[in-house]
Ligand SMILES: Cc1ncc(COP(=O)(O)O)c(C=O)c1O
């Protein structure tokens with residue numbers, strides 16, 4: 446494991462490598478590149494590339510068998526013939542022909558450029574995402590490329606850790622990681638609407654507030670109508686106003702997220718409204734690029750642990766898939782261990798993990814959906830996660846762990862980390878609280894390289910911070926609260942207030 450000095454040397458040498466790649470590498474890659482890249486650089490990859498992707502039943506992925514059931518990505522469907530989930534399967538043999546160095550160099554060369562669409566963190570990996578899509582069909586806000594924050598002070602002071610990082614997926618156009626998946630889904634919708642006019646009238650989702658924000662923004666950018674089903678009074682004001690501002694049809698429904706999900710499934714099964722939730726596997730193709738980006742930011746070294754807050758459970762599988770593709774194509778040689786962190790008030794996966802005595806193999810048998818209770822981590826207030834099977838596979842294959850956090854634990858963890866310069870949403874608080882518990886139990890060692898996935902921007906959940914810092918939450922001590930001090934317009938009163946905190 447690297448020392449801190451080595452870490453910062455590593456980061457600056459990674460930066461230099463990228464700068465070299467950006468300034469000179471593009472020319473070199475362009476001149477010597479394989480056909481796909483030459484075409485990609487000219488901006489019309491669909492004509493000559495040899496890569497492709499299709500829908501297959503998730504069962505095939507799970508079992509490693511091929512049923513022969515496949516669909517093109519231009520078809521409007523979300524389920525396999527037997528009602529199971531679908532997955533996007535890439536032609537791995539075609540991708541493997543180019544070798545790991547080719548892909549590492551190509552991805553590194555594209556970081557932060559303005560070249561359409563490759564400057565996007567998602568579309569910089571286009572050949573691994575939607576290789577058949579024309580650049581002209583892409584709807585992008587140059588999402589991704591989010592900061593991998595070195596949580597040096599929090600790691601050292603709170604946990605005795607030297608190598609703790611927070612992947613800031615919430616530093617994004619609509620303030621959450623959902624942008625990564627939505628650019629892919631809306632781009633594919635854009636293509637289908639051109640190929641088959643009239644086939645998709647609008648795009649719809651059920652949401653706890655972040656999927657709806659991303660969907661409405663990307664649809665608005667493309668001029669595609671959007672519809673969002675929101676559980677009434679269960680999302681933050683900032684989240685509610687996002688689809689309103691972007692012109693979506695906003696339905697505030699007197700139910701919870703699981704109720705909204707049931708309704709949107711029925712509506713999209715019977716109408717030309719396209720389903721944008723992560724049950725639609727196109728979304729996960731974009732979300733998986735966050736995992737690839739983490740490896741890239743570590744100069745293609747694999748962290749020991751990645752901790753992900755879980756709700757509908759698509760993201761934990763998306764991360765798994767990103768890491769797995771990098772391993773299969775030889776860009777890295779191992780997988781990190783994944784931790785899925787749930788709020789105690791919405792913890793069906795954690796409950797199953799406990800019932801199975803922490804043995805992942807038995808978790809499916811002990812699983813049952815639940816009625817989720819109110820939590821400050823409102824975006825993961827989900828009791829019947831759609832991607833339960835995907836998440837279980839991801840955890841089994843990475844020797845993963847499921848943890849939970851109570852309301853007090855998640856709010857304290859977020860507030861404590863905020864005091865070291867972050868501004869965490871409650872969901873990131875769930876992941877941070879899980880990390881604290883795993884450190885306390887000695888499961889995660891002080892020097893383990895650990896990444897906490899921050900899924901949304903804290904400003905979307907300002908109300909929860911106001912409640913915490915004003916110590917107005919019943920039965921919560923709020924030990925890291927920092928309430929504002931009210932002072933008269935008077936120098937003496939101001940000085941007194943300062944002196945109670947600092948020696949002058
Ligand atoms: C901020 C935030 N964090 C975490 C999650 C959980 O992601 P997933 O539903 O893919 O498990 C969601 C949405 O569910 C979210 O909006």
Ligand SMILES: N[C@@H](CCOP(=O)(O)O)C(=O)O
Nearest residue numbers: 652653654655656722723757
């Ligand atoms: N947190 C999500 C819940 C829905 O998840 P999805 O990934 O299946 O769309 C939201 O913000 O709506």
